[in-house]
Amino acid sequence: xxxxxxxxxxxxxxxxxxxxxxxxxxxxxxxxxxxxxxxxxxxxxxxxxxxxxxxxxxxxxxxxxxxxxxxxxxxxxxxxxxxxxxxxxxxxxxxxxxxxxxxxxxxxxxxxxxxxxxxxxxxxxxxxxxxxxxxxxxxxxxxxxxxxxxxxxxxxxxxxxxxxxxxxxxxxxxxxxxxxxxxxxxxxxxxxxxxxxxxxxxxxxxxxxxxxxxxxxxxxxxxxxxxxxxxxxxxxxxxxxxxxxxxxxxxxxxxxxxxxxxxxxxxxxxxxxxxxxxxxxxxxxxxxxxxxxxxxxxxxxxxxxxxxxxxxxxxxxxxxxxxxxxxxxxxxxxxxxxxxxxxxxxxxxxx
Amino acid sequence: xxxxxxxxxxxxxxxxxxxxxxxxxxxxxxxxxxxxxxxxxxxxxxxxxxxxxxxxxxxxxxxxxxxxxxxxxxxxxxxxxxxxxxxxxxxxxxxxxxxxxxxxxxxxxxxxxxxxxxxxxxxxxxxxxxxxxxxxxxxxxxxxxxxxxxxxxxxxxxxxxxxxxxxxxxxxxxxxxxxxxxxxxxxxxxxxxxxxxxxxxxxxxxxxxxxxxxxxxxxxxxxxxxxxxxxxxxxxxxxxxxxxxxxxxxxxxxxxxxxxxxxxxxxxxxxxxxxxxxxxxxxxxxxxxxxxxxxxxxxxxxxxxxxxxxxxxxxxxxxxxxxxxxxxxxxxxxxxxxxxxxxxxxxxxxxxxxxxxxxxxxxxxxxxxxxxxxxxxxxxxxxxxxxxxxxxxxxxxxxxxxxxxxxxxxxxxxxxxxxxxxxxxxxxxxxxxxxxxxxxxxxxxxxxxxxxxxxxxxxxxxxxxxxxxxxxxxxxxxxxxxxxxxxxxxxxxxxxxxxxxxxxxxxxxxxxxx
Numbered sequence: 085x086x087x088x089x090x091x092x093x094x095x096x097x098x099x100x101x102x103x104x105x106x107x108x109x110x111x112x113x114x115x116x117x118x119x120x121x122x123x124x125x126x127x128x129x130x131x132x133x134x135x136x137x138x139x140x141x142x143x144x145x146x147x148x149x150x151x152x153x154x155x156x157x158x159x160x161x162x163x164x165x166x167x168x169x170x171x172x173x174x175x176x177x178x179x180x181x182x183x184x185x186x187x188x189x190x191x192x193x194x195x196x197x198x199x200x201x202x203x204x205x206x207x208x209x210x211x212x213x214x215x216x217x218x219x220x221x222x223x224x225x226x227x228x229x230x231x232x233x234x235x236x237x238x239x240x241x242x243x244x245x246x247x248x249x250x251x252x253x254x255x256x257x258x259x260x261x262x263x264x265x266x267x268x269x270x271x272x273x274x275x276x277x278x279x280x281x282x283x284x285x286x287x288x289x290x291x292x293x294x295x296x297x298x299x300x301x302x303x304x305x306x307x308x309x310x311x312x313x314x315x316x317x318x319x320x321x322x323x324x325x326x327x328x329x330x331x332x333x334x335x336x337x338x339x340x341x342x343x344x345x346x347x348x349x350x351x352x353x354x355x356x357x358x359x360x361x362x363x364x365x366x367x368x369x370x371x372x373x374x375x376x377x378x379x380x381x382x383x384x385x386x387x388x389x390x391x392x393x394x395x396x397x398x399x400x401x402x403x404x405x406x407x408x409x410x411x412x413x414x415x416x417x418x419x420x421x422x423x424x425x426x427x428x429x430x431x432x433x434x435x
Numbered sequence: 436x437x438x439x440x441x442x443x444x445x446x447x448x449x450x451x452x453x454x455x456x457x458x459x460x461x462x463x464x465x466x467x468x469x470x471x472x473x474x475x476x477x478x479x480x481x482x483x484x485x486x487x488x489x490x491x492x493x494x495x496x497x498x499x500x501x502x503x504x505x506x507x508x509x510x511x512x513x514x515x516x517x518x519x520x521x522x523x524x525x526x527x528x529x530x531x532x533x534x535x536x537x538x539x540x541x542x543x544x545x546x547x548x549x550x551x552x553x554x555x556x557x558x559x560x561x562x563x564x565x566x567x568x569x570x571x572x573x574x575x576x577x578x579x580x581x582x583x584x585x586x587x588x589x590x591x592x593x594x595x596x597x598x599x600x601x602x603x604x605x606x607x608x609x610x611x612x613x614x615x616x617x618x619x620x621x622x623x624x625x626x627x628x629x630x631x632x633x634x635x636x637x638x639x640x641x642x643x644x645x646x647x648x649x650x651x652x653x654x655x656x657x658x659x660x661x662x663x664x665x666x667x668x669x670x671x672x673x674x675x676x677x678x679x680x681x682x683x684x685x686x687x688x689x690x691x692x693x694x695x696x697x698x699x700x701x702x703x704x705x706x707x708x709x710x711x712x713x714x715x716x717x718x719x720x721x722x723x724x725x726x727x728x729x730x731x732x733x734x735x736x737x738x739x740x741x742x743x744x745x746x747x748x749x750x751x752x753x754x755x756x757x758x759x760x761x762x763x764x765x766x767x768x769x770x771x772x773x774x775x776x777x778x779x780x781x782x783x784x785x786x787x788x789x790x791x792x793x794x795x796x797x798x799x800x801x802x803x804x805x806x807x808x809x810x811x812x813x814x815x816x817x818x819x820x821x822x823x824x825x826x827x828x829x830x831x832x833x834x835x836x837x838x839x840x841x842x843x844x845x846x847x848x849x850x851x852x853x854x855x856x857x858x859x860x861x862x863x864x865x866x867x868x869x870x871x872x873x874x875x876x877x878x879x880x881x882x883x884x885x886x887x888x889x890x891x892x893x894x895x896x897x898x899x900x901x902x903x904x905x906x907x908x909x910x911x912x913x914x915x916x917x918x919x920x921x922x923x924x925x926x927x928x929x930x931x932x933x934x935x936x937x938x939x940x941x942x943x944x945x946x947x948x949x
Contacts, residue, residue, distance in 0.1 A: 118535070118580075300553025305536075305544055312533030319495070319531045320596070321515040322545050379535035 121373030122385035125422070129392050132399065140402040146270060146278045148398065154266070154279070156394035157287040158183075158346040162361060163368040163386040164294045165338030168331040170369050171298075172310045173378030174222065174229035176332060178214055179339040179365055180358035181240030186210040186343035187353035188244045190260070191252040200259040207347075208340035214240060215336020219329030233332075237362070244355040254351040263348035283345035290338060294383045303327060311378025367415060368393055371422045392418070444507055446471050446603050446635045447492070447523070452501035454491055457844075459836065461487040464501070465661045467654055469604060469635040474626060476646040476667065477639045479656035480679050480848070480876040485639050488656065489608050492637070493525040494518035506603070524602035526593040526610060534582030539563035541581050542596045566595045570625040587618045594622070598629070605629065606637045611645055612873070615736075623649050641876050643672060655679060676877060703727075704763060706896050707779070707865045709748055712757030717743045719921035720756045725865060725896040730887065732899045732911030734937045740920035741900045742869050748898060749781035749867040750774035761864075775808045780863040782854050782871060790854045793843035797835050798824045800842050800853050805860045827856035832882055848879035855883060859890070866890065867898040872906060884910055904934040916940050 136143035153160075162179050169176045190207040194200060214236050221232035254260055263282045270278035298304035306327045309317040318324045347353050372389030374381025396418060400406045406414075447469040454462040462484045469475050479485045490496040492503070494512035503510055505521050512518045518525070532541045539560045540547075548558035563577045572591055581589060590610055597605055607626075611619050626636055626649060640646055646653065646667070653670055655662035655678045662678045705724040713720030718740045725731060733741045746752035750759070750768030758765050761777050768774050771781065783790045792800055801824050806815055815823075824838050831852040835845050842850055851871060858866055868887065872880045887910060891897055901907050907914060908928065915925050918941050926932060926940070 296553060302545060302547060302549075302554070305540065305547065305554070308536060309533045309544055312535035313531070316531040316533055319515055319525075319527060320533075320544060321519050323516075379533070 118380040119373075119382070122382050122388070123373075125372050125385055125388045125392065128422070129388050129395065132392065132395050136395065136399050136402065140399065143398070143402075146272050146276050150277070150279045152391060152394050152398060153284045153287075154281050154349070156390050157281070157283040157349075158342040159361070159364060159368060159390045159394065160287045160387050161290050161338050161342040161345060162365040163372070163390045164290050164383050165335035165342075166362075166365040166369045167294070167372075167374055167381060167383045167386045168298070168307060169229070169335045170366070170374050170376060171307050171378055171381055172328060172331050173314070174328070174331065175233065175366070175376075176215075176218065176335045177230065177233040177362045178218060178236035178240055179335060179342075180361035180363075181237045181244065182211050182214045182336060182339040183343040183346065183358035183361060184244040184353075184355055185214075185240040185247070186340050187347040187357055188247045188252055188355055190343065190347055191254050191353040192247060194258050194260055195252070195255055203260065204344050207344050208337060211336040211338070211340025211343065212333055213336070214339070215333040216329065218336065219332035222332065223325050223328050241355070244357075247355070249355055251352050251354045254347070254353075256351075258351075260344075260348050261351055263345065264351070281349065283349055286341065286345055290341065291383060291387055298383055303330065307331060308379060311375075311380070364393060364415075365390075367419050371419060443470060445469055445504075446506055448502075448504040448507075449488075449492065450502050450504075452488065452491055452503075453499050454487055454496050455499050456487075456496070457836075460659060462491065462659045465656065465659070466664075467492070467637075467661075468664065469637055471603070471633045471635050472630055473651045474630055474636045474638055474649050476650035476653045477637055477656065478646060478653055478675065478679055479662075480878040483656040483679070483876070484659040485656055486608060486846075487659070489525065489606055489637070489639060492518070492604075493523060493606055519600055519602070522600075522603035523606065524597035524600055524604070525606035525608065526590070526597045527608050532581045532589055532593055532596070534580065536581060537578050538567070538575060538581055538584070538592055539577035541592055542566055542577070542599060544596075546599050562599070563595070566598055567592075569598065569628065570595050571621050587614045590614060591618070591622065591625075594625070602634065604635045604637065606639075608639045609641065610638070611640060611642060619645065643675070643877075647672070679877065706762060707748075708760040708763075710758050710760070712747050712754045712759060714743070714747060714752065714755050717752070717920065718747055721922045723748060723915065723922075725898065727864075727896055728891050728894045729913065730891045730897045730899050730911050732901070732907035732914040733917055734904055734907050734911075734914045734941075735917030736941065739917040741902075741917055743920065744917060744922075745867045745869050745898055745900050746781065749779050749865075751781045772807065775804065775861060778862070778864040779867070780804065780858040780861055780865070781867045781869070782858050783869055790857075791842050791850045794841055796839050797828070797833065797842055797845065797853055798838040801827055801856045801860055804857045808861050823860055827860065831856055831886060848875035851875050852879065852883065855886065863895060865896045865898070867900070869900045870902065871899075872901060872903070880906070904937055908932060908934055908937070 133143055142148060165179065166176060186207045189210060190203050193206065194203045218229070218232045218236050221227040221235070222229050263286075266279045266281055268277050268279050272278070298307060303323075306317065306322045306324070309320070309322055310324060310327060314324060346357075368389035369381070369386045370376060370389070371392050372382070372385030372387065374385060393415065396414060397411065400408070400411055400414065445468040447467065449465070449467040452462055452465045452467075453460065465484065465488060467477075467488060477485050477488065487496060491498050492512070494514045494517050498512075503512060505523070510521050512521065512523070515525075533544070536544065542563040543559050547554040548562060549555065550558075560577050564573070567573060567575055567577065570591060572588075572595065575588070581592060584592065594605075594607065594610060597607075610622060614622065626638070630636060638646070638650055650667045652664060653667050653675065654664045655675065657679060703726065706727050707725040709721070709723040711720040711722065721744070733744060735741050743752065747754050748759075749771070750773065751771050753769070759768055760766070761779075766773075766777055768777065768779070774781070792803070795803070798820065802815055802820050805823075809815065821838075827833070828835065828838065833845075833852045833856070834849050842853060845853065851873075855868075855871060871887070872883050875883070884906065887897055887899065891912075899907060899910055911928050913925060913927050914932075914937065916923050916937060924940060926936070
């Protein structure tokens with residue numbers, strides 16, 4: 085990453101290690117300009133970290149960065165799922181309400197004395213079923229992804245409200261809370277520790293599996309191919325209908341997992357949980373360099389995108405002078421700047 | 436050349452194939468036999484059912500009646516994957532690749548080399564390289580994204596993709612329609628090598644000379660019915676054409692002779708005059724004149740700037756130098772709409788990207804430009820529109836289920852005619868036609884050429900662009916010869932002028948440079 089920042093592009097190939105890495109990156113970018121937006125997202129994330137450290141201090145330290153991961157684990161999981169959908173040229177608006185329904189149902193079942201493992205599996209399956217429904221609507225009933233998942237979004241929100249309209253609190257001794265428990269990895273000075281939760285580990289695993297599926301399996305490559313040209317993919321004999329349903333199933337399932345991770349961290353679920361999170365996930369994916377029309381993008385970019393959004397919230401809190409109401413405006417502004425920046429960078433490279 | 440004897444069993448035997456699409460029977464009781472180690476040409480006009488037969492063989496269309504046997508076994512082909520499993524691979528006419536993926540990945544997708552850690556990109560790339568090398572594309576970097584390749588290379592990559600599974604049968608639907616002579620030669624070398632390896636190749640093409648150069652046998656279709664199977668060497672070209680279109684070549688010859696009889700040296704003031712029109716990097720500043728009722732051909736090889744020059748003349752591309760005069764008055768022509776108001780129309784080369792809107796009906800496609808010219812606030816009356824559409828569908832013999840049918844359901848030649856009708860409906864004074872006959876069969880070519888000749892008789896000034904020089908020579912009164920993005924000269928047409936003359940002029944210009 086340092087090599088990305090170093091402007092020493094003229095370094096000889098047989099120079100020291102750093103410039104070798106630099107020239108490797110240069111070669112990768114030259115042969116594959118589609119990584120540029122993602123590289124730009126990384127550079128800007130680093131820029132935000134540096135700015136935060138200089139302006140407010142206490143950003144580049146163990147506990148801040150640990151909390152960034154802990155507080156955004158669910159968003160990272162959502163963004164990973166959204167990446168699959170957007171890579172095919174689709175969209176999934178239902179993820180926020182799926183989380184609401186899944187977490188309210190989960191908390192109520194856990195409090196009713198159900199086995200926590202069964203509850204977790206059910207919470208995830210709720211997401212799977214929603215994703216499957218969207219996928220079937222889109223593939224076999226030819227409904228636009230926007231409309232199909234919008235319907236699922238209303239359905240999920242409605243079902244969550246049917247279950248309960250007030251905050252449902254997990255019992256203090258619920259085993260579900262273990263997933264949100266913080267484990268100290270490195271004990272720093274005072275509270276400056278490296279901490280991790282099982283939720284963060286789940287997010288890591290999700291991202292690794294997503295990366296593997298997208299880049300090392302035929303299913304993953306079919307996702308990219310559909311985003312490039314759906315009709316060509318079908319003529320090439322690829323499993324287009326199956327894959328198109330699968331991406332919504334993946335997105336739904338990951339929403340279920342995100343619901344588990346989020347609920348276990350907060351211990352509270354409510355029917356209004358997750359309003360607008362589908363847009364956060366889409367924003368994270370786009371900031372991370374995935375093209376909304378499909379075909380180009382990386383799941384690791386979406387992780388960076390989610391961290392950019394999370395870090396922005398941290399910086400706004402640190403600043404103190406910015407009213408919290410401004411958060412969405414700033415998110416919108418950053419999104420716009422990112423998209424314009426990416427466009428500028430890519431068009432410059434292509435000419 | 437033909438290694439098979441009549442007693443050998445065919446690899447593919449299709450008998451009594453009948454296919455219905457939306458209630459229209461597109462194939463009636465058609466048969467096709469392919470033998471190992473032969474190149475078999477499938478010939479027929481637009482709408483004859485070539486593409487339908489190909490789609491039936493590759494599993495894209497469901498077969499309503501009839502039987503397909505592969506290596507003697509009856510098979511049911513429910514989709515491209517099943518066809519591939521049965522040993523039938525295909526590369527389609529409209530290059531079907533994913534532009535966002537690399538060459539290697541397009542070649543190998545669905546057949547990637549897998550290890551315990553998933554896809555091995557190194558091994559996958561090496562296999563792609565081996566297949567590309569077999570086709571003579573060894574120097575292509577398989578890591579490049581496909582959208583960066585010119586259409587011709589994309590076509591070859593599509594064929595490479597079809598070869599990955601080592602199919603028994605390779606189906607090529609119009610593989611050469613976007614290739615130039617060198618690339619065709621490369622492709623043919625690859626096809627001959629595949630034939631030696633015992634692959635049965637079905638070659639669908641409009642290009643008569645290519646079919647005679649490469650094929651061993653020919654099956655002819657017309658109006659969805661088989662017209663017989665012939666060894667290529669025993670089938671005379673004139674006989675073949677008459678079987679394809681049900682008419683003879685007399686019509687084509689008549690157009691040529693009529694044009695020559697009609698031809699007159701331009702007199703009076705030009706209706707259109709371009710002075711020093713050009714665009715940096717696209718086309719050198721050039722003077723150009725058009726008179727009423729004149730067909731001026733742009734003759735040149737691929738890459739000579741034919742389309743670019745046509746677009747500059749029609750005001751579709753922005754010129755950065757020069758002025759354009761119409762009837763002696765200088766006009767600005769900043770955009771295509773302004774050009775249309777001055778009755779200058781441009782029909783694009785690419786009927787998919789720049790022309791036909793596939794989702795709109797034939798009727799809407801035809802009136803589109805006329806409506807745009809009048810402005811949306813003044814809609815065309817229904818009676819006027821229907822009259823117009825009926826007239827053009829009849830006079831251009833557009834074969835469509837009806838004016839309501841979406842344009843995508845029409846064959847390529849008929850789409851081209853719809854495009855022509857669109858610009859004719861605006862009653863242009865100057866019409867620039869970029870490859871109006873590209874990818875259409877000889878029957879439709881004849882009709883389109885006849886129509887262009889008639890327009891000229893009616894007083895329209897036509898700029899005619901075609902990659903087929905014989906067409907340019909047949910139709911044009913005058914030919915502007917282009918080379919390397921500039922005009923190297925103009926010749927008046929006459930009995931002494933032939934395709935060879937033009938090629939000589941282009942070649943001679945080379946000598947001057949040297």
